[in-house]
Amino acid sequence: MPNKIYYIASCDTCRKIIKTLPKGTDLVFRDIKQTPLSLQELEEMHALCGSYEALFSKKAQLYKSMDLKNKSLTEADYKKYLLEHYTFLSRPVFVIANQVFVGGTQQNMLQVMKALDHV
Numbered sequence: 001m002p003n004k005i006y007y008i009a010s011c012d013t014c015r016k017i018i019k020t021l022p023k024g025t026d027l028v029f030r031d032i033k034q035t036p037l038s039l040q041e042l043e044e045m046h047a048l049c050g051s052y053e054a055l056f057s058k059k060a061q062l063y064k065s066m067d068l069k070n071k072s073l074t075e076a077d078y079k080k081y082l083l084e085h086y087t088f089l090s091r092p093v094f095v096i097a098n099q100v101f102v103g104g105t106q107q108n109m110l111q112v113m114k115a116l117d118h119v
Contacts, residue, residue: 048100052078057090
């Protein structure tokens with residue numbers, strides 16, 4: 001399975017992170033706004049991180065506008081929303097050497113850089 005980054009091209013955070021990646025990085029870039037996640041891709045991410053909630057962005061505008069924070073969401077709900085709309089995926093998501101890294105925190109990006117050094 002090729003190493004991938006799932007991102008949104010119009011996302012400022014994603015653009016900044018992509019600029020920091022080492023030149024020649026062997027990643028398949030997937031703009032999830034242009035090409036939505038497939039069920040298989042979501043299942044692969046879930047298998048690596050163990051939870052749909054871990055992949056879910058609670059910062060998304062839709063999360064707030066749909067008042068989801070006041071609902072008790074199950075794993076099935078998180079999965080459904082992740083497949084319904086790209087904005088619910090916490091991004092960027094890197095899948096590198098059968099590891100998944102979700103979000104653009106500084107700590108996460110340090111781990112991504114280490115993982116990229118070893119591929």
